Amino acid sequence: MLKIDIHTHILPPELPDFKSRFGYGGFIQLRPLPPDEMEMVEDSGRLFRRVQSNCFIPSRRLSGAGIQVLSTVPVLFSYWAKPEDGLEVSRFLNDHLASVLVAYPKQFLGLATVPLQDPQLAVKEAERCMKMPGMRGFQIGSHVNDWNLSSSKLWPFFEACESLGASIFVHPWDMMGSAKMPEYFLPWLVGMPAETSLAVASLIFGGVFERFPKLRFAFAHGGGSFPFTLGRMQHGFESRPDLCAVDCQKGPREFIGHFYVDSLVHDRRALDFLIETMGVDKVCLGSDYPFPLGETKPGELVANLPFSQQEWVYEKAPLAWLGLERKYFNF
DSSP states (O other): OOOOOEEEEEOOEEEEEEEETTTOOOOOEEETTTTTTTEEEETTTTTEEEEGGOOOOOOGOSHHHHEEEEEEEGOOOTTTOHHHHHHHHHHHHHHHHHHHHHHHHEEEEEEEEEOOTHHHHHHHHHHHTTTSSEEEEEEEEETTEEEEETGGGHHHHHHHHHHHHOOOOEOOSOOOGGOOOOOOOOOIIIIIIHHHHHHHHHHHHHHHHHOOOOOOEEGGGGGTTTHHHHHHHHHHHHHHHHHSSSSSSSSSGTTTSSSSEOOSSOOHHHEEEHHHOOOGEEOOOOOBBTSSSSOOEEEEEEEEEHHHHHHHIIHHHHHHTTTTTTTGOOO
């Protein structure tokens, strides 16, 4: 069977000096560390992350999955930037990604990034990117500045993605409560699952899934804390419809089967629960390659599942989410 990893990240080998170009800060810079590492540095000089060559040299991306779906590192979304500047950042990242897809068509597919702080510019970039070979959709953040994903301001982008047949991968970023938990890596350990749950709940209660029923959403990290709090959300919908059922007609459980999650939960019992809750046909292999919070050996947890479930998680569910048939890979 194919192994299609829908959750992997890539960087270009260099980034422009956006701070100098735009006249204000906040942008990540890359600082080479010979022989084959780089530091991602905030323009204040604070280190964000050190990455190895498998993050920016495509030929070194050996992840154990036959096909990787590449997307940028979420810190580069730059939703906070001025819209035209955000568009320029997105175009740079997407052009680099497109060059990788052309050079390695058998190994990689791509998810572009767009300047969602201006949905009309995002639509413009989405239309450009979906003409690129190997580009299958978009990675977006769990929120856009002060907008949750339920915001009607984002509807033009969702409408365009539905029309274009684009897949949407939602990744947590800019984690809630970070200022209150600066120690112990807690924004990544606690904030990320909460952010993803916020994104799913916003799309449900905001009526977005109902308004755009053909959109193919997938959520990182097993849907975050959403699968484990689904019962609470359903009970809230039933017991307080005056608060929960304001913009939606259906309860959360009725949307199970309408969207996908990746398999990155780091625990076999959690993976079994995820499959039972979401349906095996809605769980896709995802590794977060090549970062430390990802799987050390991508796909290793899924390899412990029964073969019939492996088939779905490795191949059938990712193909369905990507809107592809297996023959696409018969090069």
